[in-house]
Amino acid sequence: MHSHTPASRTGRPRSAAADTAILAATREALVELGWSKLTLGDVAMRAGVAKTTLYRRWAGKNELVVDAVAELFDELELPDRGSLAADIEGVVLQFAAILARPEAKSGLMAVVAEATRDDALRERIRRSIVERQMGLVLQGRARAQKRGELPPEPDPQEAARTVDLIFDVVAGAVVHRTLVSGKAADEEWVRSFTRVLIGGLASPA
Template sequence: MATTGRPRDARVDAAILDATRAILARDGYAGLTMDAVAEQAGIGKAAIYRRHATKQEMVFAAVIHEAELPVRPDTGSLAGDLTALVQEIVDHLTGPAASAAVLGLLADLGPDSALGARFRERFVTRELADIEALLDRAVERGELPPPPSRPDATTVHALVTGPVFAFLYLQRTPPDGLPERLGPLIAGALTVTEGPPGP
């Protein structure tokens, strides 16, 4: 009979992520190693690899989100849901650890197709499923048409993450009020319908 094995210790999970954030804030992305995280967390390196196959996965889990996402609350409107989603992204990307890690993390993922594929499977697919649920709620409310006319999750994912990244990392714009501006703007773009032809 198969066994499920010993459950993971949540304290070790937290220690790894806390150590990752601390090292990123202190030494930057280039200065972070599995050995340094193990020493900071006071654990063996094998415990890290049981949870995170690569440095990149560990960093993303520490500064953006872990593989499993919490259930997103229903705000009652598409604009409200998108505003809350943008706020989460802003919160994740503006911490000192994220600021130190994001550009280096993207550089690592770019040239390595295998690493990028695993990263997408572990993290991005969860984000897309989360947006699918958000869009399905908008369909149920009558704010969006059902598929195939409903906007696809990959497009909406780009519409919420791309502008935040551009404001924070390219324009270096303070994030104050950004969710309140972007959420309704994206909702308006998704719900616009073509009017009747002119005379």
């Protein structure tokens, strides 16, 4: 689990309590209003802070929503269930449960759509959500290699490409299943997905 602090700006010292209240208020507003009707003024009122406090911390609504959603994904942890398959199933079920939350659904879909025409926002999503969860892939792969379930990769560049690929496959499949297709990533689906994933990972290149 990671703590998340929005990008700092110059000026008066930041208040961690205010940041926490603002991000929680943003998620509350996403549940009640959705992304399209969410305003910084409403978030400020819910958080009990001045609207200028938000503008000192975030450039606009999209950046605020990215940080609020990123905190949800920081809840992800890789359980040690004794095998690669069980570990993957555990983290994928957590991931699917987060995506099923209304604040994650409305927030993530909206900012990803906005990022198609905003390179800075795309970079913020990559830095705040994607890169921070890559650590789970690294941890899981290292654990499986130690158990002898996956072969070692002595080439650092090839290892980095593998990590990217694993993350893309897992995240892409679960996001498509839950947010695009609107279907449940339940235990049966997760077991089937894990079986297919490991079949590809464990086979020689």
